[in-house]
Amino acid sequence: MKKIPVMEIFGPTIQGEGMVIGQKTMFVRTGGCDYRCSWCDSAFTWDGTGKSNLMTAEDIIKQLKEIGGDRFSHVTISGGNPAIHQGIGKLVSSLKSLGIKTAVETQGSLWQEWMMEVSDVTISPKPPSSKMETDYDKLDYYIDRLKDQHVSLKVVVFNEGDLEYAKHIHERYPEIPMYLQVGNDEVESVENDSLISHLLDRYEWLIDQAVASETLNDVKVLPQLHTLVWGNKRGV
Amino acid sequence: MKKIPVMEIFGPTIQGEGMVIGQKTMFVRTGGCDYRCSWCDSAFTWDGTGKSNLMTAEDIIKQLKEIGGDRFSHVTISGGNPAIHQGIGKLVSSLKSLGIKTAVETQGSLWQEWMMEVSDVTISPKPPSSKMETDYDKLDYYIDRLKDQHVSLKVVVFNEGDLEYAKHIHERYPEIPMYLQVGNDEVESVENDSLISHLLDRYEWLIDQAVASETLNDVKVLPQLHTLVWGNKRGV
Ligand code: SF4
Ligand code: SF4
Numbered sequence: 203m204k205k206i207p208v209m210e211i212f213g214p215t216i217q218g219e220g221m222v223i224g225q226k227t228m229f230v231r232t233g234g235c236d237y238r239c240s241w242c243d244s245a246f247t248w249d250g251t252g253k254s255n256l257m258t259a260e261d262i263i264k265q266l267k268e269i270g271g272d273r274f275s276h277v278t279i280s281g282g283n284p285a286i287h288q289g290i291g292k293l294v295s296s297l298k299s300l301g302i303k304t305a306v307e308t309q310g311s312l313w314q315e316w317m318m319e320v321s322d323v324t325i326s327p328k329p330p331s332s333k334m335e336t337d338y339d340k341l342d343y344y345i346d347r348l349k350d351q352h353v354s355l356k357v358v359v360f361n362e363g364d365l366e367y368a369k370h371i372h373e374r375y376p377e378i379p380m381y382l383q384v385g386n387d388e389v390e391s392v393e394n395d396s397l398i399s400h401l402l403d404r405y406e407w408l409i410d411q412a413v414a415s416e417t418l419n420d421v422k423v424l425p426q427l428h429t430l431v432w433g434n435k436r437g438v
Numbered sequence: 439m440k441k442i443p444v445m446e447i448f449g450p451t452i453q454g455e456g457m458v459i460g461q462k463t464m465f466v467r468t469g470g471c472d473y474r475c476s477w478c479d480s481a482f483t484w485d486g487t488g489k490s491n492l493m494t495a496e497d498i499i500k501q502l503k504e505i506g507g508d509r510f511s512h513v514t515i516s517g518g519n520p521a522i523h524q525g526i527g528k529l530v531s532s533l534k535s536l537g538i539k540t541a542v543e544t545q546g547s548l549w550q551e552w553m554m555e556v557s558d559v560t561i562s563p564k565p566p567s568s569k570m571e572t573d574y575d576k577l578d579y580y581i582d583r584l585k586d587q588h589v590s591l592k593v594v595v596f597n598e599g600d601l602e603y604a605k606h607i608h609e610r611y612p613e614i615p616m617y618l619q620v621g622n623d624e625v626e627s628v629e630n631d632s633l634i635s636h637l638l639d640r641y642e643w644l645i646d647q648a649v650a651s652e653t654l655n656d657v658k659v660l661p662q663l664h665t666l667v668w669g670n671k672r673g674v
Pocket of ligand 2: 471472473474475477478479480481517518519545564
């Protein structure tokens, strides 16, 4: 059985962003990513500053139950890019057989067959400010395989260039629920009050952009709720 | 044709709460409510302090287009309680035929057949702090008719009593997506910074309650985003 490098397991807490925003959930954060986004808020999963444990699906479920008891029915598998780990398939199917729903977020650069078993898949292609290139063949394949599932697209927006990219993505896949998320450009800030007011200003800016656009009509515009509540603290 | 008393039409802006949180949408706010919630944040729709215009569905759509141009594909009909107006049926079906989605929120006290045509229905039964009584026969009927549609339950929570009520509602209708929303107990506040920090504290409290509960597992816990961004200002 393929083991999974796990950086942290925590919860229950709430999902702060995207298609299941507000959902009470446990988090399993896996290590490793095939991208190097300039503004990655979980660079410790791939830049060598974090430490992972190799765990089986069974180990992970045991630890989820130790920490979460009977207080959860939803598990979010985050990263890094979880899609680099084949072993997650066993985790997803075991959770499913226990009646526990799952959510995954990935940039859509690597396909895994287990994606088909995940309750909520967020595909978050990376805009120009990340300095990454989108592989549209891979993205097309992702959307094509998942289009009849509970799937969404999410683009993090830091600036006008990112907004143009988001419009392009929405026009390319008009049938897929589309989320615009405010980029957190102060991932190092520990000054929570000024961080909150800055992020709410940026959120208002992003709303104004969507409101003014004829392309971005059927979209949802969201902040990161966990950052508003807990700032840049990890593991909450 | 039955006319509709309209208090305000505005947008596009975003839906700040509930099942379509973040959605870019226009708002049509109707007058009148069969309830008198102690903390109603739109009491001007029923307490005589606001003014409404009697409008046909056609008038409303004309005004939506005047204000929103081609920059919307979603309309939220709010109140008051929109379910007191039979005439909304024509509005919903006309919007549908134009390819425009609709959302409605109601406490579930009065049924209208046009509910079946609405894209997203939020049923928000009122907890004890509102001083209103829930009519469970009516609520059962609502859920029964809408259970195969895109429907959700939302309970606004101000205190422990409301939380117990929310648990009871969730246990009674376990299959219906359940939203817990932080009550805004400072609807008069114009001091935005202190309002924001107060509401985020209350939101964290509500998250903690949900996290600690074995009953409230498959729930979403959300703040009101529009209040975080715009405070208690109306019409944004
Ligand atoms: S894809 Fe995600 S985890 Fe990977 S570098 Fe980019 S932001 Fe970080
Ligand atoms: S049901 Fe809604 S509109 Fe009516 S009084 Fe209560 S909060 Fe106000």
